[in-house]
Amino acid sequence: MKTNANLLWVLTAFFAIMTVVYVVWNLLDHGTMEWAGTFMLGLCMLLMALVAFYLVKVHAAQGGELPEDRLDGNIDDGDPEMGFFSPWSWWPIFLAGCTALLFLGLAVGFWISFIALGLGLIALTGWVYEYYRGMFAR
The missing domain is CATH 1.10.287 (Helix Hairpins)
Incomplete structure (x- = not known):
């Protein structure tokens, strides 16, 4: 989970840089702002930051690494009760x-x-x- 959060932070930085590049490129090429692309890239940056922040908080709240993230973890270590599911339900x-x-x-x-x-x-x-x-x- 920590690796996923780090990858999403890298994507957040990438989208932030690309948003600035997109705005500067449009200002130099056309002299005006192109709002749709700027807004889209900014929202992609915010989405990546939101998911990365969530994963960091969940990772901290669970008290460390999950059993499936450890190299010495067994299948039985990550086998919690998942809830009740309706059998034979249409x-x-x-x-x-x-x-x-x-x-x-x-x-x-x-x-x-x-x-x-x-x-x-x-x-x-x-x-x-x-x-x-x-x-x-x-």
Whole structure:
């Protein structure tokens, strides 16, 4: 994780330098600022800095190296409890299809998005309440 953060800091510096180069080049060549490219390069720099800062903070909060980053680490060292996942559940697939339909509706016709939102609410409700009924009721 530390190596990833260092690489992202290098990319942050690269995008900062390229933003300055882009602005100077446009001012010398055209005499005006080109805002779209300048804004894009600046946002790329901020994105890299944000992710690098996050990785540095997470690395510091976890108390050192992860087991998978150590050369003497075993597979069992990095085997924590990841949470509970629904076995045999079809609701996540149905919800993913509704999400795809929603984005299709945004691209093709806005009226499709309303259908996708309705189906998505049904899928989300089914996924949340699937352990209250049927074979897996608790």
